Amino acid sequence: MVHRPSATSAGGLLQLIRETGGLTRHDLLEQTGMSRTTLYERLDRLVRAGLIRESGREQSTGGRPAKIVSFDDRDKVVLAIDIGHTRCLVSICGLDGSCLGERLIHRDGEDLRALTDQVALIGRHLLSGLPGRRVIGVGLAIPAPVEASTGARRATFALPDTDYPLVQELSARFGVPVSVENDARALALGESLCGPAHASGVVLGVKYSSGVAMGIVTEGSVMRGSTGSAGQIGHVRLDPEGPPCRCGGRGCLTEYVSGRALVRDLGRADVAAVDDLARAVDNRDPEVVEAVRRAAALLGRSLGAIVQAADPGLVVFGGRLGRHPMVASLLAEQARAYSSVAVHRQTVFRAAQLGHRSGSVGLTAIVCDNTLNPARIDGLLDSADPPPRLGTMCEAVGGA
Ligand SMILES: [Zn+2]
Known part of the structure; x- marks a missing residue:
């Protein structure tokens, strides 16, 4: 078995569990080389944060069948906003990229404030139809260059107003982080996944x-x-x-x-x-x-x-x-x-x-990578006891 020292924090364990699609506690002990006490304590925190669950049974090989520890994505969604030159697709996606609701609008003019208001309204409406779900992040695709290290956008004729704090506005309205990518790159990533x-x-x-x-x-x-x-x-x-x-x-x-x-x-x-x-x-x-x-x-x-x-x-x-x-x-x-x-x-x-949904699927993958990265999950779990849940309840987004 491969020893993965990097997987020993709670966030690292979650990444290992996501990448493998689920493992038994026995597999996790073997793959991480952790002590049983430490592993179980970290798994317990991940369970209390609603990030993993134990279910099903691995195919029995003679001994007592073991439960599989897997990522709990059942209550989590991503709000994907795919802005093109003339249109904008707002959609709610399951973490596997599946569509739970979407609306295509035509961009009217270059006013980013008006576009943000319109997108926020549609996003809230779509999310309100999913009570009990949590939005863990917003993925935003824009028809402009996006810098790798900062996620900053540069002005182009398709998205000219760089003074308007588009990312900060969306983050404030939905109460979650916003991950930004260029629209063609989000499309390519979505298609690469299938x-x-x-x-x-x-x-x-x-x-x-x-x-x-x-x-x-x-x-x-x-x-x-x-x-x-x-x-x-x-x-x-x-x-x-x-x-x-x-x-x-x-x-x-x-x-x-x-x-x-x-x-x-x-x-x-x-x-x-x-x-x-x-x-x-x-x-x-x-x-x-x-x-x-x-x-x-x-x-x-x-x-x-x-x-x-x-x-x-x-x-x-x-x-x-x-x-x-x-x-x-x-x-x-x-x-x-x-x-x-x-x-x-x-x-x-x-x-x-994926037709018109390639960008949304790519954005969902980007949000998952950013939101569920080990350092961020460790920070979240260390921030309070009991650990807080990831994201914002869909019905609570945007307040009134
Ligand atoms: Zn040119």
């Missing part, structure tokens, strides 16, 4: 909707880059003399292929948003199909270079345009054509399996 096991080494997740961006997940970890900008492929310069981009540069990929650029260039009253584009493709509108095909081919070619460099096992196409079957298949075809067979031979290319 990908084929052989493909999990490097996962690329493309969010192709009003904007275009990518998330890169390596060995289960989201790559954020030195400045928090990893995956911002929309601003790859195709032509330094090309049309001006809202980022201040010229000839960026997004100016040729994004849903926003397509809507602008088509200039049609009946195609005013990315939803209209997808619908027009479904209806085989020849002008829109041709424009979307041209854009997807160009984006696919750019992805070929990234596939060649990153050697991914899985490439996922998400977002309102990216997960459209015609677009996903074109992107895959071009990414294959513009990378070598030796690299992409075993790569799985596919539309997002």
Whole structure:
């Protein structure tokens, strides 16, 4: 048996129990090398904090069947807020990422205070339908670079108001910590969690909707880059003399292929948003199909270079345009054509399996990692006796 000295604190034990999916007390003694008295005392604190439970019975091998100590996630939920360029999905997720309630809203303008008010109202409404559950954290995805060490966001045209304390506001309103990630990276993480096991080494997740961006997940970890900008492929310069981009540069990929650029260039009253584009493709509108095909081919070619460099096992196409079957298949075809067979031979290319929920599932995983990390759990358990429960009761969120 592997000895895990790091698993000996209560928080470390919880992590071991979560990672393994549950162990018997006997297994825990063997795997941690702890004394029975110390182990049982720490398990007792985790039980009193509502973090673990003993249930079921391991398959009997002759002796007395033993109960399994497992993570108690039955009463815990995450509030996931996935903000895109033009829409925002608010959802309540079980800790396995399952959807317990959701609402999609259109972002109206750039006023982050108004958006926060609207999201808080919807979040409270969804949570109020889940009495007895506890919200352990808020996951927030934003269409902007997010710095790795601080979770700080940088202003972009899709989320310009950096003075407004979005994270602090949400944390205050729901009484729990807020974990922030870039929206394309949350999407990539969510999809990586349901990908084929052989493909999990490097996962690329493309969010192709009003904007275009990518998330890169390596060995289960989201790559954020030195400045928090990893995956911002929309601003790859195709032509330094090309049309001006809202980022201040010229000839960026997004100016040729994004849903926003397509809507602008088509200039049609009946195609005013990315939803209209997808619908027009479904209806085989020849002008829109041709424009979307041209854009997807160009984006696919750019992805070929990234596939060649990153050697991914899985490439996922998400977002309102990216997960459209015609677009996903074109992107895959071009990414294959513009990378070598030796690299992409075993790569799985596919539309997002979780549909519009990829980001919420990724956010749930991020909140679990942050909220249930050993140091935080140890701090919580040491803060009072009896140990406090994690999170806020759903019916108590937001007060009146
Ligand atoms: Zn740009």
